Amino acid sequence: MDAKGKAFRYGNNVDTDVIIPARYLNTTDPKELASHCMEDIDANFVKQVKAGDIMVANHNFGCGSSREHAPLAIKAAGISCVIASSFARIFYRNSINIGLAILECEEAVQGIKAGDTVSVDFSSGTIKNESTGESWSAQPFPPFIQKMIKADGLINYLRKEARA
Amino acid sequence: MSMTMSQKILAAHAKVDAVQPGQLVMADLDLVLGNDITAPVAIKEFAKFGTDQVFDKKKIALVPDHFTPNKDIKAAQQCKMMREFAHEKEIENYFEIGAMGIEHALLPEQGLVDAGDLIIGADSHTCTYGALGAFSTGVGSTDMAAAMATGKAWFKVPAALRFNLSGKLPAWVSGKDLILHIIGMIGVDGALYKSMEFTGEGVSSLTMDDRFTICNMAIEAGAKNGIFGVDEIALEYLAAHCARKPVIFSADEDAEYEKTYEIDLSTIRPTVSFPHLPDNTRTIDEVGEIRIDQVVIGSCTNGRISDLRVAAQILKGKKVDPRVRTIIFPATQNIYLQAMDEGLLKIFVQAGAVVSTPTCGPCLGGHMGILAEGERAVATTNRNFVGRMGHVGSEVYLASPAVAAASALTGYITNPETIKEN
Ligand code: SF4
Numbered sequence: 001m002d003a004k005g006k007a008f009r010y011g012n013n014v015d016t017d018v019i020i021p022a023r024y025l026n027t028t029d030p031k032e033l034a035s036h037c038m039e040d041i042d043a044n045f046v047k048q049v050k051a052g053d054i055m056v057a058n059h060n061f062g063c064g065s066s067r068e069h070a071p072l073a074i075k076a077a078g079i080s081c082v083i084a085s086s087f088a089r090i091f092y093r094n095s096i097n098i099g100l101a102i103l104e105c106e107e108a109v110q111g112i113k114a115g116d117t118v119s120v121d122f123s124s125g126t127i128k129n130e131s132t133g134e135s136w137s138a139q140p141f142p143p144f145i146q147k148m149i150k151a152d153g154l155i156n157y158l159r160k161e162a163r164a
Numbered sequence: 165m166s167m168t169m170s171q172k173i174l175a176a177h178a179k180v181d182a183v184q185p186g187q188l189v190m191a192d193l194d195l196v197l198g199n200d201i202t203a204p205v206a207i208k209e210f211a212k213f214g215t216d217q218v219f220d221k222k223k224i225a226l227v228p229d230h231f232t233p234n235k236d237i238k239a240a241q242q243c244k245m246m247r248e249f250a251h252e253k254e255i256e257n258y259f260e261i262g263a264m265g266i267e268h269a270l271l272p273e274q275g276l277v278d279a280g281d282l283i284i285g286a287d288s289h290t291c292t293y294g295a296l297g298a299f300s301t302g303v304g305s306t307d308m309a310a311a312m313a314t315g316k317a318w319f320k321v322p323a324a325l326r327f328n329l330s331g332k333l334p335a336w337v338s339g340k341d342l343i344l345h346i347i348g349m350i351g352v353d354g355a356l357y358k359s360m361e362f363t364g365e366g367v368s369s370l371t372m373d374d375r376f377t378i379c380n381m382a383i384e385a386g387a388k389n390g391i392f393g394v395d396e397i398a399l400e401y402l403a404a405h406c407a408r409k410p411v412i413f414s415a416d417e418d419a420e421y422e423k424t425y426e427i428d429l430s431t432i433r434p435t436v437s438f439p440h441l442p443d444n445t446r447t448i449d450e451v452g453e454i455r456i457d458q459v460v461i462g463s464c465t466n467g468r469i470s471d472l473r474v475a476a477q478i479l480k481g482k483k484v485d486p487r488v489r490t491i492i493f494p495a496t497q498n499i500y501l502q503a504m505d506e507g508l509l510k511i512f513v514q515a516g517a518v519v520s521t522p523t524c525g526p527c528l529g530g531h532m533g534i535l536a537e538g539e540r541a542v543a544t545t546n547r548n549f550v551g552r553m554g555h556v557g558s559e560v561y562l563a564s565p566a567v568a569a570a571s572a573l574t575g576y577i578t579n580p581e582t583i584k585e586n
Contacts, residue, residue: 026238060353066288068304094304
């Protein structure tokens with residue numbers, strides 16, 4: 001499973017209230033949530049994002065509320081991978097649990113500008129900036145989490161375990 | 165191997181002798197919480213699990229507190245889904261309007277939290293219960309779904325930061341000022357993935373309500389949980405609320421902390437977080453002249469009885485500034501009743517404030533006090549992110565109930581020390 005797309009670039013401490021404002025949380029429909037994704041800090045995001053695009057941000061991405069609607073909205077908007085210097089912990093586990101690919105890599109974040117074309121190889125953790133030719137390797141997930149991703153999320157993983 | 169308090173609780177629930185930071189464990193849960201925003205997503209996921217039954221009807225709490233009383237048709241649909249699920253699965257701790265309060269004030273009050281418990285909630289402020297010596301942390305809806313089915317959750321064992329407290333907080337300074345001070349000091353990701361453990365002789369001077377407020381905002385420093393040791397004050401609270409026997413864990417003498425911060429409580433000043441992050445703090449002495457349009461006193465952070473008492477002490481016999489909309493929302497029905505019995509509600513209404521039924525409403529910009537463009541609020545809530553309480557061009561200043569009430573009187577962010585009591 002690989003990802004390739006245009007980078008949308010954000011800063012530090014992007015919180016779940018801006019990823020999907022609470023005023024839209026009266027629905028659980030991912031498509032509807034996606035239509036408001038990031039609108040409070042980047043009204044153009046929804047207009048410009050294409051399936052496969054990549055989100056790149058600095059530290060503490062996804063801080064704040066535990067709303068799983070945030071990674072759901074990002075995923076449904078078409079984002080194939082989020083690369084950040086660090087993630088807030090609830091966002092991190094929610095993303096894994098719903099199958100949104102996320103990678104922590106400070107160097108890659110420094111080396112990617114808005115609009116660059118970026119590709120990601122999930123099996124090796126390699127991130128490449130196709131626009132500049134630079135590439136980096138991100139920390140692979142611990143085995144426990146790899147198993148969960150392979151099973152396509154937490155629910156399937158636990159169902160499999162229960163049957164085993 | 166020596167362990168912190170949080171690590172011991174995780175080890176006990178994972179049924180292993182010891183755990184170390186970074187280790188991944190699957191652990192048994194004592195309580196699983198969801199609300200009207202997060203539970204509907206979890207209920208959909210639960211359906212995929214292929215089981216009819218929840219793991220334990222007594223160990224799930226469902227609280228419709230965010231957009232309730234239903235603010236619109238969509239919110240009503242979500243609450244209906246949760247209500248039907250609760251009835252169908254015979255979940256014992258479903259709290260309908262009338263019994264409902266803001267979840268993190270409600271659950272300890274209803275005796276659902278005990279010392280030594282391992283609790284997850286699909287709400288980030290689930291970390292509040294650490295005040296009673298439980299390990300509790302916020303998760304997402306998929307975790308909640310899996311936990312409702314299996315009674316288990318996966319955890320990465322956190323490293324810990326220690327906050328060693330000495331001395332006593334001065335008058336008009338509360339647990340809110342202390343936690344804002346700490347977040348200002350370490351930053352919104354200063355405790356990322358870690359436990360914040362509060363220790364030291366200063367702890368005994370903090371009330372239960374102070375401790376709830378402090379643990380509530382651990383997430384605002386990025387922490388996995390905040391936790392206090394179990395002392396006389398906690399035991400007294402538990403004896404009054406919880407029927408189960410407390411299980412007391414304490415950190416080993418030589419437990420490892422990544423860092424220890426020494427804090428003298430007597431040096432803490434009333435503290436305010438400026439927009440748009442909780443770590444953007446200033447002491448009241450550095451605030452300057454900030455005109456405000458709204459004051460909000462309440463939430464899972466500061467909607468408890470002692471918060472209302474402090475506000476009433478300041479507002480008694482006075483009028484709020486006519487340009488300031490003052491909204492007070494007690495966190496639970498019991499707190500509401502108690503405030504009524506003590507005459508606090510009358511003081512608020514006579515001062516020109518409105519008193520709301522328990523709801524999260526204004527705290528997350530849901531309903532009951534949304535801000536327009538360019539407006540500023542002083543709120544006793546826990547987040548001041550862009551657009552948190554309304555328009556993206558509005559601003560939220562986080563403060564204690566004392567600062568909020570004083571500000572309601574003057575129309576500017578105000579030091580409660582300058583208000584003469586009636
Ligand atoms: S009062 Fe605010 S912070 Fe607390 S649970 Fe409700 S929305 Fe969340």
